[in-house]
């Protein structure tokens with residue numbers, strides 16, 4: 001059997017739980033002897049190699065076909081790769097790292113509750129303000145798809161935001177935002193509200209694989225992770 005490569009987040013909020021879930025499914029990742037190394041092994045297995053990469057690098061490496069599987073956030077895969085739905089499968093939803101990618105507008109926009117309302121605002125924006133509606137986000141691909149393809153809204157400008165996106169409207173850098181939210185407290189603190197049909201993606205950590213040519217050892221761990229995830233989602237009474 002040839003060696004399959006599985007990528008796991010090297011840092012950040014997904015790393016520890018990803019390693020825990022793998023261990024529960026029977027794969028104990030053995031940390032590399034040299035802490036600076038980004039390669040590790042799985043105890044008792046010589047048919048798997050573990051690569052520690054950042055969560056967004058995992059999406060890129062899956063897209064490039066350089067790894068057989070990777071645990072990362074669905075938002076990073078859908079945003080990072082143009083054709084991810086055609087090429088990659090979420091082979092196991094892992095039940096952690098939950099975050100929604102949402103469209104949020106200032107709470108003070110009382111008349112704007114839906115994407116259709118926002119479309120009307122966008123259409124009249126230039127006439128009223130002399131410029132297009134500005135959307136601060138780092139999710140430009142998901143934003144374009146949601147606004148242009150799904151809701152037919154074409155008149156807007158994306159302002160690239162790499163941090164503190166929720167602060168952009170108050171700072172006058174943008175009018176509205178597209179960002180992830182988990183507890184909602186950052187949106188509330190910045191007096192932003194989610195549109196009723198403004199949830200673009202409900203993301204969680206997943207084990208991603210290519211749609212075709214999945215090595216058998218990866219298919220096996222995906223099935224165990226998936227079964228364990230379902231047990232967690234529906235605890236017995």
Ligand SMILES: Nc1ncnc2c1ncn2[C@@H]1O[C@H](COP(=O)(O)OP(=O)(O)OP(=O)(O)O)[C@@H](O)[C@H]1O
Nearest residue numbers: 012013014054055056057073075097098099182203
């Ligand atoms: N409250 C949250 N804030 C940000 N990301 C969250 C939150 N909850 C879950 N996530 C998920 O965690 C993932 C990002 O993890 P993390 O922030 O550790 O990586 P990162 O630092 O963004 O990665 P990289 O270093 O590659 O940019 C995303 O898939 C995101 O959806």
Ligand SMILES: O=P(O)(O)OC[C@H]1O[C@H](OP(=O)(O)OP(=O)(O)O)[C@H](O)[C@@H]1O
Nearest residue numbers: 163164166180181182183184185186187
């Ligand atoms: O809905 P909430 O629970 O408030 O979480 C959402 C916030 O958490 C994340 O930021 P974080 O402070 O973790 O920094 P990051 O953007 O660097 O990940 C994210 O970018 C949001 O701003």
